[in-house]
Amino acid sequence: xxxxxxxxxxxxxxxxxxxxxxxxxxxxxxxxxxxxxxxxxxxxxxxxxxxxxxxxxxxxxxxxxxxxxxxxxxxxxxxxxxxxxxxxxxxxxxxxxxxxxxxxxxxxxxxxxxxxxxxxxxxxxxxxxxxxxxxxxxxxxxxxxxxxxxxxxxxxxxxxxxxxxxxxxxxxxxxxxxxxxxxxxxxxxxxxxxxxxxxxxxxxxxxxxxxxxxxxxxxxxxxxxxxxxxxxxxxxxxxxxxxxxxxxxxxxxxxxxxx
Numbered sequence: 038x039x040x041x042x043x044x045x046x047x048x049x050x051x052x053x054x055x056x057x058x059x060x061x062x063x064x065x066x067x068x069x070x071x072x073x074x075x076x077x078x079x080x081x082x083x084x085x086x087x088x089x090x091x092x093x094x095x096x097x098x099x100x101x102x103x104x105x106x107x108x109x110x111x112x113x114x115x116x117x118x119x120x121x122x123x124x125x126x127x128x129x130x131x132x133x134x135x136x137x138x139x140x141x142x143x144x145x146x147x148x149x150x151x152x153x154x155x156x157x158x159x160x161x162x163x164x165x166x167x168x169x170x171x172x173x174x175x176x177x178x179x180x181x182x183x184x185x186x187x188x189x190x191x192x193x194x195x196x197x198x199x200x201x202x203x204x205x206x207x208x209x210x211x212x213x214x215x216x217x218x219x220x221x222x223x224x225x226x227x228x229x230x231x232x233x234x235x236x237x238x239x240x241x242x243x244x245x246x247x248x249x250x251x252x253x254x255x256x257x258x259x260x261x262x263x264x265x266x267x268x269x270x271x272x273x274x275x276x277x278x279x280x281x282x283x284x285x286x287x288x289x290x291x292x293x294x295x296x
Contacts, residue, residue, distance in 0.1 A: 042118040070092065071119055077163070080120050080160055103123045120158075138158060138185055139185050166189055171197060172241075175241050176243050204230070204251065234255060
């Protein structure tokens with residue numbers, strides 16, 4: 038009978054001394070990791086996770102201990118049941134996980150990762166999707182996942198291709214990429230653009246080239262301010278011109294008194 042996380046957690050609690058500060062702290066972080074998994078669909082916590090820096094540090098430490106064969110087997114089992122990837126960033130692990138995916142899918146296209154029985158594989162696929170939605174998944178890996186039958190679409194506000202199409206439409210309409218409320222951009226597109234700028238150094242080269250061809254502005258604050266000031270000046274000039282035109286029609290001249 039397969040062991041689930043809840044029962045394994047109870048077994049672990051019975052084995053350890055919960056009055057021990059190190060044990061209680063480890064269990065707390067493990068529960069925080071489980072909660073993270075429920076929220077995000079995977080447990081690949083960023084090393085510098087801003088919402089819980091202690092959890093990010095703890096996750097790095099578990100990988101480090103595992104690499105030195107110093108991670109307790111019971112703890113390792115709990116992490117594996119959550120879908121924890123002990124060597125998340127290694128390229129050879131990506132290839133290993135991909136082969137595992139192909140074997141499990143057996144050429145069956147899936148639209149949800151729930152059919153995947155291996156928790157670590159489930160978490161890995163979710164992580165690849167999260168990279169894709171942020172525009173950080175390499176083109177060759179995206180192609181491989183699609184060939185395996187993984188549907189990368191998802192009902193999320195930040196899905197990369199969906200927002201990229203919105204950005205293209207904005208550029209066609211305004212003939213520039215100065216995305217802001219003044220040009221009718223919605224909150225979703227504004228947040229997407231901000232995210233691109235924050236992660237500029239992490240984006241794949243092909244994604245950056247695509248955005249450059251579109252005329253994307255990476256250092257936008259000063260440039261957008263200049264454009265908006267020109268637009269405001271233009272509107273102010275046209276407003277005064279309209280007032281002058283109406284004065285001329287009414288009085289037959291443009292000699293407006295200074296006082």
